[in-house]
Amino acid sequence: MQYLFVRVVKARDLRTKHLTGRLDPYVEVKLGNNKDKTRHFEKTTNPEWNHMFVSSHDRIEASLLEVTVKDRDFVNDDFVGGHMFDLCEIPKLVAQEYFVPQWYRLEDRRGYKVKGELLLAVWMGTQAEEIFPEAWHSDDASSADVMANIRSKVYLFPKLWYLRVDVFKAQDLIPSDEYRLPEVFVKASLGNQTRHTKVANRESFNPVWDEYLMIVAVEPFDVLILSVEDKVASDKDEVLGRCVVPLSDVEMRLDEKPVRCLWYESVKQVTTRGERKGKSGLFATFS
Numbered sequence: 001m002q003y004l005f006v007r008v009v010k011a012r013d014l015r016t017k018h019l020t021g022r023l024d025p026y027v028e029v030k031l032g033n034n035k036d037k038t039r040h041f042e043k044t045t046n047p048e049w050n051h052m053f054v055s056s057h058d059r060i061e062a063s064l065l066e067v068t069v070k071d072r073d074f075v076n077d078d079f080v081g082g083h084m085f086d087l088c089e090i091p092k093l094v095a096q097e098y099f100v101p102q103w104y105r106l107e108d109r110r111g112y113k114v115k116g117e118l119l120l121a122v123w124m125g126t127q128a129e130e131i132f133p134e135a136w137h138s139d140d141a142s143s144a145d146v147m148a149n150i151r152s153k154v155y156l157f158p159k160l161w162y163l164r165v166d167v168f169k170a171q172d173l174i175p176s177d178e179y180r181l182p183e184v185f186v187k188a189s190l191g192n193q194t195r196h197t198k199v200a201n202r203e204s205f206n207p208v209w210d211e212y213l214m215i216v217a218v219e220p221f222d223v224l225i226l227s228v229e230d231k232v233a234s235d236k237d238e239v240l241g242r243c244v245v246p247l248s249d250v251e252m253r254l255d256e257k258p259v260r261c262l263w264y265e266s267v268k269q270v271t272t273r274g275e276r277k278g279k280s281g282l283f284a285t286f287s
Contacts, residue, residue, distance in 0.1 A: 002057035002124055004031070004065070004090070008038055009101045009119040010048035011069060014080055024072040025080060027118070029053050032062030040072040045116075057124065063087055069106060069118060081106025081114045085122055093125040163190065163217040163224070163247070167197050168261065169208040173240050175230055181205070182230040182240065189225045190215050190247075199231055221247035228266050241266025 008027045016023040025047050026040035034055065041047040068082035083104045101121040108114050167186045175182045181203035187196040193215050200207030215224075224245040229237045243266045251259055 001126060003126060004055045004057060004060060004087070005093075005121070005123050005125050006053040006055075006065070006067065007101060007121040008049050008051045008053070008067070009121070010046070010050070011116060011118045012046045014045040014047075014069060014106075014116040015114065016045060017071065017078070023080070025069055026072055027051070028066075028068045028070055030066040030068065031055055031060060037070075060087065065090070065122065067104075067118065067120060069116065079109065081108060081116050081118075083107060083118060083120070091123050093123045159219040161217045161219070161252070163215040163250070165195075165213040165215070165224070165226075166259075166261070167209045167211050167213065169206065169210075170228055170241075170266075171206045173205045173207070173228065173230075175205075175240060176238060177232075182207075183232075184228060184230055184240065185209075187227045187229055188213050188215060189227075190217060191222045196229075217247060223247065224250075226264065226266065 024042050026038050028037045038049040038051045065085040069080040071078040101119045103117045106116040183199050184207045185197050185199045195213040197209045197211045227242040228240045232238050243264045
């Protein structure tokens with residue numbers, strides 16, 4: 001949805017009353033029959049408001065935007081100066097350049113320049129603007145429920161990475177049945193994602209795969225769990241060793257440079273001939 005944004009930053013060198021020399025300034029933003037204003041300051045010619053007004057484009061029935069500086073009084077507030085904007089000439093936000101406020105010289109009711117300047121930023125944008133939730137909505141401020149409904153729905157897109165796990169070989173595997181050569185594969189788990197290699201071509205305590213696995217990793221990263229498993233039956237796999245790899249320790253490859261290969265120690269305590277054994281190695285690389 002399109003919205004008109006008016007950011008009133010500050011004013012400088014405003015003219016004071018001729019008799020008292022006093023000025024209690026505020027800014028009034030008028031769009032058709034809708035009027036809104038900032039708070040007033042006492043006894044200053046250089047006030048700073050930094051106030052934002054937002055109005056829905058669908059409800060705009062005027063062709064001119066009036067931004068006026070007034071002096072707060074007990075009876076009638078006095079006109080100090082203002083500036084008129086033709087809505088057809090207000091730029092639409094396509095980049096951040098329209099956030100930059102500009103100084104506008106104040107004019108009297110006949111359009112002649114008077115003393116004082118106003119720092120403003122005026123543009124057409126959408127509710128996706130970062131400042132939209134904090135802005136004062138001139139046509140919707142009467143209802144908190146309406147305010148909640150018109151605020152933008154923010155969908156955060158997570159930062160994704162491809163995690164590549166190159167699995168080369170393992171050594172010194174210790175199966176529970178020492179008289180049987182294991183049929184080994186490697187399983188990689190990250191969150192609820194699981195990938196695994198094929199079973200090694202030959203039964204061995206030192207199997208070789210030379211295979212890579214691809215997993216989508218989402219920031220903030222979880223830990224990668226690698227397990228070396230033995231297919232002891234068609235419906236049963238035995239874990240021979242497991243290691244945990246924090247992805248914060250994994251090198252992020254942003255070019256074609258090769259990634260170094262490392263041995264990772266996988267651990268599982270097993271008992272063989274009454275002796276507890278447990279360490280084996282997995283040769284792999286991550287990027």
